[in-house]
Amino acid sequence: MNVHEELLDDVAVYALGALAAPQAQRVRQHLVDCAECRAEYRALRPVADLVGLTAESAAQPSRMLKARIMKQIRTDAVPNNGASAPSAATVRAVRPIVWPAYAVAAACFAIALVTSIFNISLNESLKQSQNELVATSARSSSLARGVQVQKQTIADLLSTSSKRYGVAGGEVVKHGERLYIAMRQLPPPPKGKVYQAWTLMAGTKTMSPSVTFVPNNAGVALIPLPENGAHVTAVALSVEPEGGSKQPTSTPTFVVKLT
Amino acid sequence: MARVRARDASAFEALYDSYHRLVYGVALRILTDVGGAEDVTQAVFLKLWSSPTVFESGNFAAWIARVTRNRALDVLRSKSQRPEGELPCAVADEEQIEETAFAHIDAAAVRGALAQLPTEQREPIEMGFLNGITHEEIARRTGIPLGTIKTRIRAGLRKLRSALDGAVTA
Numbered sequence: 001m002n003v004h005e006e007l008l009d010d011v012a013v014y015a016l017g018a019l020a021a022p023q024a025q026r027v028r029q030h031l032v033d034c035a036e037c038r039a040e041y042r043a044l045r046p047v048a049d050l051v052g053l054t055a056e057s058a059a060q061p062s063r064m065l066k067a068r069i070m071k072q073i074r075t076d077a078v079p080n081n082g083a084s085a086p087s088a089a090t091v092r093a094v095r096p097i098v099w100p101a102y103a104v105a106a107a108c109f110a111i112a113l114v115t116s117i118f119n120i121s122l123n124e125s126l127k128q129s130q131n132e133l134v135a136t137s138a139r140s141s142s143l144a145r146g147v148q149v150q151k152q153t154i155a156d157l158l159s160t161s162s163k164r165y166g167v168a169g170g171e172v173v174k175h176g177e178r179l180y181i182a183m184r185q186l187p188p189p190p191k192g193k194v195y196q197a198w199t200l201m202a203g204t205k206t207m208s209p210s211v212t213f214v215p216n217n218a219g220v221a222l223i224p225l226p227e228n229g230a231h232v233t234a235v236a237l238s239v240e241p242e243g244g245s246k247q248p249t250s251t252p253t254f255v256v257k258l259t
Numbered sequence: 260m261a262r263v264r265a266r267d268a269s270a271f272e273a274l275y276d277s278y279h280r281l282v283y284g285v286a287l288r289i290l291t292d293v294g295g296a297e298d299v300t301q302a303v304f305l306k307l308w309s310s311p312t313v314f315e316s317g318n319f320a321a322w323i324a325r326v327t328r329n330r331a332l333d334v335l336r337s338k339s340q341r342p343e344g345e346l347p348c349a350v351a352d353e354e355q356i357e358e359t360a361f362a363h364i365d366a367a368a369v370r371g372a373l374a375q376l377p378t379e380q381r382e383p384i385e386m387g388f389l390n391g392i393t394h395e396e397i398a399r400r401t402g403i404p405l406g407t408i409k410t411r412i413r414a415g416l417r418k419l420r421s422a423l424d425g426a427v428t429a
Contacts, residue, residue, distance in 0.1 A: 006406070012413030017328065017350045018387030018394045024348035044416045045350070046317070046361050047423060051388040052324025053366040054373065055284040061297045066275060069304050073268050076308070196291070203382045206400045208390060209291045226287045231385075243338065244291050 004036075011037045015044040016051075059211070059224045153224065157182060165235075167254035169219075172235045174258055179229035181237065182222050186215040186253075189239050195253070196244050199227045200234035207236055212244040233258055260319065264311040275304055281320060281366075282327045289331040289391035299330050318361050325350070332391055347393045364423060372422035380415030383408050 013019050014027040031038050156175035165172040170183035198207035215221035236255040238248045262270030282303050286296035314322050329349040383397045398405045
């Protein structure tokens with residue numbers, strides 16, 4: 001292979017986004033001068049971007065996340081094109097309390113009662129109640145979607161066509177491309193530590209880091225793994241520092257081959 | 260997106276409903292941390308709301324996946340104790356190459372095209388993009404020589420392009 005063929009290979013890896021900074025810088029400089037490599041980059045970059053589409057998995061963010069984002073969006077929804085982006089940290093710090101529907105209804109009733117007694121502007125209270133109702137409706141939609149995912153998870157766990165791999169205190173369940181760690185008796189991790197899942201993808205020799213989690217107070221954890229279960233050949237669990245590790249740093253709690 | 264640009268919150272909510280699992284999935288694959296993945300998801304959507312014109316045309320899902328990947332790599336870089344050279348360098352999402360032919364390609368089509376690749380080509384492509392690791396790390400994990408990994412990535416991307424071109428024209 002000549003030097004330019006090697007550069008074309010580097011261009012492909014750059015398009016994928018898998019080059020470290022020093023090599024990426026070299027490729028960027030080369031692209032300025034080389035039409036052939038530019039053409040290769042233009043051909044491969046859109047394809048590499050499309051690979052990202054396959055990352056959607058059964059794992060979902062918490063229901064609270066949408067409420068946090070939409071609260072910020074609705075506050076900002078008035079025409080204000082020059083608005084700067086609120087930082088995630090700023091918004092995350094203000095975690096709204098999601099009231100149960102009956103509490104919201106009771107709050108609306110109380111607002112209506114007080115405003116009638118004190119003859120406060122009826123229009124104002126109506127507007128406030130409407131806003132509450134809109135917010136409640138949005139939360140209900142989010143809850144409904146969460147329930148849908150939970151139903152799918154339960155269906156997968158109960159399905160006779162799911163493959164189950166027993167481990168101490170629980171099992172790993174595979175249903176098509178979806179993969180779960182379902183633990184019934186998992187002791188709490190030491191302070192400052194979390195449990196981390198590991199997956200071995202087909203064709204690879206070392207475990208790749210997956211999600212981190214802690215079980216609930218009863219030692220129960222039901223964790224959907226984001227990896228495509230069809231390509232995972234083994235799953236492991238270990239105790240790691242908060243934030244997770246790139247490689248296991250403790251003896252695995254379990255290692256199970258998905259045959 | 261036109262309605263989001265017009266500051267329509269309900270349009271934004273629909274956009275969130277359609278793409279939050281993709282954004283969260285990309286972030287979670289790279290960060291492997293639920294809290295961090297949620298932070299990145301939030302940051303990506305709030306950025307989209309504040310600067311909706313940054314996406315111009317092409318495949319929106321592919322664009323937002325790349326934006327998310329870059330944001331997640333930034334987070335990884337800021338938290339990592341590892342040398343800069345051990346993390347992949349983000350490819351600027353602002354420099355997305357307009358490819359209108361792929362504008363309506365969906366995840367099923369991409370999965371189908373990826374499934375047609377030999378495992379030896381598909382695996383390094385998936386590991387490189389979805390796990391956010393360098394080709395050197397891929398070589399280390401698989402035990403395959405560095406040059407071979409690079410050649411397989413290029414061959415795989417070219418085959419993927421042919422398969423997706425075929426899907427568009429079919």
